[in-house]
Amino acid sequence: MGTQLDSREEQVVEVLDRLYEQYPEPEISLNFSNRLELLIAVVLSAQCTDERVNKVTADLFEKYDGPADYAEADEEELAEDINSITYYNSKAGYIKSACQDIIEKHDGEVPDTMSDLTDLAGVGRKTANVVLQHGHEVVEGIVVDTHVQRISRRLGLTEEQSPENIEEDLMGIVPATDWQEYTHLLISHGRETCTARNPDCEDCVLEDICPSSKLDHDVDLADGSEW
Structure with missing residues (x-):
């Protein structure tokens, strides 16, 4: 031993x-260019490899630009866009709901506190920690x-x-x-x-x-x- x-x-x-x-x-291996993309990438990465997520988001981030695009998207179409991701139906619902809350409750900006982030659909403490650290440069855990x-x-x-x-x-x-x-x-x-x-x-x-x-x-x- x-x-x-x-x-x-x-x-x-x-x-x-x-x-x-x-x-x-x-460093983090997920690809993103802003806080919303980071949030979505981390939500998608649950029970899925970063490599697979990066392949999917390469097209996803070209198609959808900003929280309104996701909030107003047809959920079935969004699910189809990410259908190679594990639990893609559930994750499409999480993303749509989270973006609706981002618009309605946070003025279109990804929240910068643990409590506000974990109130979003599909966001647990692990996801919130990643977004805080790499999106807001806040290390809480x-x-x-x-x-x-x-x-x-x-x-x-x-x-x-x-x-x-x-x-x-x-x-x-x-x-x-x-x-x-x-x-x-x-x-x-x-x-x-x-x-x-x-x-x-x-x-x-x-x-x-x-x-x-x-x-x-x-x-x-x-x-x-x-x-």
């Missing part, structure tokens, strides 16, 4: 140091996607199960200045090395401090989406 450091705080500092060196420029959830647990940084509880737990040990990058570092590492199935522990820069290293014992694996 890998050697865990004396405390979770020491563990997370070492994890961050090593991953910053491994991935010097971590840690985005917990399946990579963050999986790797944080494997590294022994949390034993919590739900994204909300994991976020609360991590916010107590991850330095606030690293909250945003923590997510991107773990996503990069999750895609390249610490995959859901068959993680490449032999080439992992965290192997010697990871209590779940499969070089010594089996680990609990779970599949999942990205954002």
Whole structure:
């Protein structure tokens, strides 16, 4: 088994140091040019890969320009426009409803608070955190996607199960200045090395401090989406 450091705080500092060196420029992989496009892209990315979302939004963002276009769109047509995305019917409804509220309640602008964002259809805390961080440069928490959830647990940084509880737990040990990058570092590492199935522990820069290293014992694996 890998050697865990004396405390979770020491563990997370070492994890961050090593991953910053491994991935010097971590960043969001969704394509967008404004806050509304970011919001829509993140809503679409639930249970779907960023690569697939970027393919769909390349055409979607050409067709629809601004919240009014989505708010007034025929929902069936909008669903057809995103039909290669998982749960596309539900997500079309979320986007239309969210844009109606953006117009009616927020003067056509994507809200800049956690409470207002999570009041929008299809927007949970994870989505709101992404929009705040990358649309408004406001960092209120840690985005917990399946990579963050999986790797944080494997590294022994949390034993919590739900994204909300994991976020609360991590916010107590991850330095606030690293909250945003923590997510991107773990996503990069999750895609390249610490995959859901068959993680490449032999080439992992965290192997010697990871209590779940499969070089010594089996680990609990779970599949999942990205954002």
